[in-house]
Amino acid sequence: xxxxxxxxxxxxxxxxxxxxxxxxxxxxxxxxxxxxxxxxxxxxxxxxxxxxxxxxxxxxxxxxxxxxxxxxxxxxxxxxxxxxxxxxxxxxxxxxxxxxxxxxxxxxxxxxxxxxxxxx
Numbered sequence: 001x002x003x004x005x006x007x008x009x010x011x012x013x014x015x016x017x018x019x020x021x022x023x024x025x026x027x028x029x030x031x032x033x034x035x036x037x038x039x040x041x042x043x044x045x046x047x048x049x050x051x052x053x054x055x056x057x058x059x060x061x062x063x064x065x066x067x068x069x070x071x072x073x074x075x076x077x078x079x080x081x082x083x084x085x086x087x088x089x090x091x092x093x094x095x096x097x098x099x100x101x102x103x104x105x106x107x108x109x110x111x112x113x114x115x116x117x118x119x120x
Contacts, residue, residue: 006036007051019108033057
């Protein structure tokens with residue numbers, strides 16, 4: 001299984017990358033939205049974890065672009081964010097997100113369980 005994580009916080013990227021690799025999941029990381037979209041198109045990950053609050057282009061706009069592209073529209077995208085679901089959860093679902101995970105509520109192991117369920 002291959003997972004792309006798009007998050008501008010280097011510490012978050014490193015933590016999830018380390019944890020997912022220890023669970024035998026291949027990980028690709030991007031610290032900016034544009035880079036993440038290019039990597040999604042070129043690597044065709046099984047699942048994408050996407051932060052919302054990022055500079056230049058936010059996660060909801062990235063999600064919209066991913067779902068509009070024939071190359072990436074069928075990849076499950078989970079928003080992994082610090083924003084409570086009340087802020088953006090409905091908008092995320094409307095744009096085609098597979099799920100909405102609040103970082104403070106999901107330990108890395110729980111994220112792995114969600115990812116494994118999505119890849120089936």
